[in-house]
Amino acid sequence: MDRERAAGLGGGTMSDIIVGARELTRTFGAFTAVDRVSFEVRRGEVFGFLGSNGAGKTTTIRILCGLLAPTSGSASVAGFDVASQADQIKRRVGYMSQKFSLYGDLTVEENLRFWGGAYGLFGDRIEERARWAVATAGLEEQRDELVRDLPGGYRQRLALGTALLHEPPVVFLDEPTGGVDPAARRRFWDLIDELAAGGTTVFVTTHYMDEAERCHRVALMHAGRLIGLDSIPALKRTFPADSVVEISCPRCAQALVTLEALPGVSEVALFGDTLHAVLEQPGGLEALRAELAGRGFEPVRVRAIVPSLEDVFIRAITEAEAGEQAALTGAAAPAGGGA
Amino acid sequence: MIRRTLAVAVKELLQLKRDWRSTATLLGMPLVLLLIYGFALSFDVQHIRLAVIDHDGTQAARDVAQAFLESGYFDLIHRGHDQRVLDGLFDSGRAQAAIVIPDRYGADLEAGRAISVQFVLDGSDSQTATTILSYARQIVGSLSPVVRTPGGLAPIAPRPLVWYNPDLSSSRFLVPGLVAFILMITSVIATSLAVVREKEHGTMESLRATPLLAIELLLGKTLPYLLVASLSAAGSLLLAWALFGVPLHGSPLWLALVTLLFLFGGLGWGVLISTLSDTQQVAFQLGLLSTMLPTLLLSGFIFPISSMPKAVQLVTHIVPARYYLVALREIILKGAGPAVWWSQIVGLAVFAVAVLTLATVRTIRSL
Numbered sequence: 251m252d253r254e255r256a257a258g259l260g261g262g263t264m265s266d267i268i269v270g271a272r273e274l275t276r277t278f279g280a281f282t283a284v285d286r287v288s289f290e291v292r293r294g295e296v297f298g299f300l301g302s303n304g305a306g307k308t309t310t311i312r313i314l315c316g317l318l319a320p321t322s323g324s325a326s327v328a329g330f331d332v333a334s335q336a337d338q339i340k341r342r343v344g345y346m347s348q349k350f351s352l353y354g355d356l357t358v359e360e361n362l363r364f365w366g367g368a369y370g371l372f373g374d375r376i377e378e379r380a381r382w383a384v385a386t387a388g389l390e391e392q393r394d395e396l397v398r399d400l401p402g403g404y405r406q407r408l409a410l411g412t413a414l415l416h417e418p419p420v421v422f423l424d425e426p427t428g429g430v431d432p433a434a435r436r437r438f439w440d441l442i443d444e445l446a447a448g449g450t451t452v453f454v455t456t457h458y459m460d461e462a463e464r465c466h467r468v469a470l471m472h473a474g475r476l477i478g479l480d481s482i483p484a485l486k487r488t489f490p491a492d493s494v495v496e497i498s499c500p501r502c503a504q505a506l507v508t509l510e511a512l513p514g515v516s517e518v519a520l521f522g523d524t525l526h527a528v529l530e531q532p533g534g535l536e537a538l539r540a541e542l543a544g545r546g547f548e549p550v551r552v553r554a555i556v557p558s559l560e561d562v563f564i565r566a567i568t569e570a571e572a573g574e575q576a577a578l579t580g581a582a583a584p585a586g587g588g589a
Numbered sequence: 590m591i592r593r594t595l596a597v598a599v600k601e602l603l604q605l606k607r608d609w610r611s612t613a614t615l616l617g618m619p620l621v622l623l624l625i626y627g628f629a630l631s632f633d634v635q636h637i638r639l640a641v642i643d644h645d646g647t648q649a650a651r652d653v654a655q656a657f658l659e660s661g662y663f664d665l666i667h668r669g670h671d672q673r674v675l676d677g678l679f680d681s682g683r684a685q686a687a688i689v690i691p692d693r694y695g696a697d698l699e700a701g702r703a704i705s706v707q708f709v710l711d712g713s714d715s716q717t718a719t720t721i722l723s724y725a726r727q728i729v730g731s732l733s734p735v736v737r738t739p740g741g742l743a744p745i746a747p748r749p750l751v752w753y754n755p756d757l758s759s760s761r762f763l764v765p766g767l768v769a770f771i772l773m774i775t776s777v778i779a780t781s782l783a784v785v786r787e788k789e790h791g792t793m794e795s796l797r798a799t800p801l802l803a804i805e806l807l808l809g810k811t812l813p814y815l816l817v818a819s820l821s822a823a824g825s826l827l828l829a830w831a832l833f834g835v836p837l838h839g840s841p842l843w844l845a846l847v848t849l850l851f852l853f854g855g856l857g858w859g860v861l862i863s864t865l866s867d868t869q870q871v872a873f874q875l876g877l878l879s880t881m882l883p884t885l886l887l888s889g890f891i892f893p894i895s896s897m898p899k900a901v902q903l904v905t906h907i908v909p910a911r912y913y914l915v916a917l918r919e920i921i922l923k924g925a926g927p928a929v930w931w932s933q934i935v936g937l938a939v940f941a942v943a944v945l946t947l948a949t950v951r952t953i954r955s956l
Contacts, residue, residue, distance in 0.1 A: 315798050316798075317797055345798035347791065347795055347798070349792075349795075351791065351792055351794070352792070353600070353790075353792065355607045356600070356604065360600070364597075364599070364600040365795075366596075367592065367593060367599070368593060368796065368799040368800075368801045370592065370593055372592050
């Protein structure tokens with residue numbers, strides 16, 4: 251296992267950076283799926299890629315796995331260049347695609363043997379790795395069952411085990427828990443934690459905020475652009491203290507309209523039966539309470555809260571879009587400063 | 590390389606085994622098709638309804654009529670002396686052919702004079718009429734040794750000697766073609782679904798993320814089908830021999846080699862189609878379209894290539910059944926060795942390599 255990891259480093263010992271992207275761009279015709287994205291992932295990190303559908307997450311992963319060539323920019327994985335050394339990369343990464351990557355008409359055992367064979371494993375090594383994958387996925391009882399008869403959560407764990415058969419130092423998981431119940435999702439994430447603890451780098455995309463909270467660092471993707479990248483606490487600290495408030499009051503929907511019209515309040519959003527608002531000036535809680543009470547929303551309660559990742563994400567998107575607007579209007583003058 | 594190819598082949602075999610209904614269909618379909626079409630497809634004309642108008646009535650005249658009946662192709666529906674009934678017999682379709690023996694037939698034969706026997710034919714189906722006429726010529730020709738003249742001067746008659754297929758049975762010519770036709774269609778259909786299925790199920794994406802090479806994937810997918818197709822080819826040839834009397838005069842080994850090469854090309858063509866299609870349905874239709882008519886019309890199965898316009902003859906070079914058919918007929922009907930048909934082997938090999946190369950390039954490109 252350690253030998254394999256060492257081999258993974260073979261291409262170049264770039265300290266402990268295992269995945270690096272620089273100005274990575276991929277266009278499809280006129281559409282830019284990934285737009286000048288740069289980031290670095292450290293060995294043993296659980297790196298989250300958060301964004302809505304079409305934000306460019308899958309395209310980025312496919313480039314990093316050597317399945318798609320970048321239009322411009324560069325990226326390296328395990329010390330190899332994605333554009334010119336895709337073959338080397340394929341031996342050193344595991345990839346669990348969004349699509350179902352197992353054969354439903356084969357048993358658990360047969361699937362493992364095939365995928366192991368596709369990765370060039372044979373003899374004792376495939377025996378040993380298949381046993382490991384079965385144990386890791388907790389499928390000892392289901393070894394000889396057809397995969398199509400397994401519940402979704404089991405399949406997902408098997409797919410992960412399959413992607414790890416050749417002991418890659420880095421594994422890419424593209425929305426691995428889509429369509430799986432919460433209990434199975436939690437179990438899957440426990441597995442991810444174990445892997446990371448064992449030194450495997452996990453690169454995972456998701457649009458579940460609770461999953462993103464479990465990542466060491468999160469990259470926020472929106473419309474092909476990277477609009478934020480840091481650890482969760484650091485991302486949340488981008489808001490000044492006491493600037494995110496939770497408001498409970500009657501007639502929430504109406505209060506939302508009122509709040510949006512108030513000066514000094516931005517980004518009002520409905521969270522269940524409460525409202526979240528971001529104050530431009532921290533500490534204006536009392537004034538806000540009086541303002542709402544004065545307009546008949548009684549009884550009203552306003553308290554400062556730790557912003558959720560969703561708050562962070564919404565703010566990042568708002569800022570990115572505002573920045574783009576500014577860049578657009580600014581671009582009317584000489585050359586665009588956006589490069 | 591070999592290990593990874595094998596891993597794919599084993600996986601495909603397992604899937605073939607698990608989906609045994611489709612596999613059985615794949616195996617049995619050629620035999621069923623051969624059974625149905627083998628009997629339907631024949632240029633041989635039998636039970637020809639024959640009327641005999643005998644103006645002579647001598648033993649010699651009766652010999653002529655007897656010779657026709659004994660040939661096995663003709664059924665007697667009328668025998669008489671009055672020629673006027675013929676109009677009615679032909680108009681109503683009761684008779685397809687008639688022989689009219691003149692009243693001096695016996696005497697003229699005795700005297701060694703030139704004799705003519707009139708043969709009347711319903712020409713509305715020219716194909717059938719031509720066949721009947723050729724039977725009649727053969728029968729009349731065969732009478733010649735019997736009607737030796739005492740005067741010593743025998744009338745000159747052609748003595749045709751047909752090699753390889755002495756009774757000119759069309760099934761001996763057509764059934765090998767039918768075998769090639771059926772094998773081509775089934776082998777292309779078999780693999781045309783093989784790659785596109787992975788695309789539809791989403792497993793293709795994961796396969797591409799492995800170090801598996803395109804050629805390993807394609808070969809691994811083709812080999813199990815080669816096994817299945819070989820079995821059904823052997824079954825078809827056996828059936829052709831047992832049911833339609835198609836002989837095997839040549840070496841079974843050469844036959845196996847040529848057949849394998851032909852099947853490999855067909856399967857490769859299927860794989861190429863599979864890499865070009867996005868859904869199984871499209872692949873299936875492309876498979877059918879690209880094999881059925883070309884193999885039927887452009888392979889020499891029914892229509893001789895040498896009588897096609899030059900441009901069409903060129904097109905026939907990309908129809909693999911064209912090469913296989915020549916080799917097949919040479920081997921089973923004539924017992925000829927590779928010296929005669931080696932160029933067909935080259936044609937088949939070039940086709941197989943070309944389609945698999947194209948499929949590989951296409952698979953790499955779609956990355």
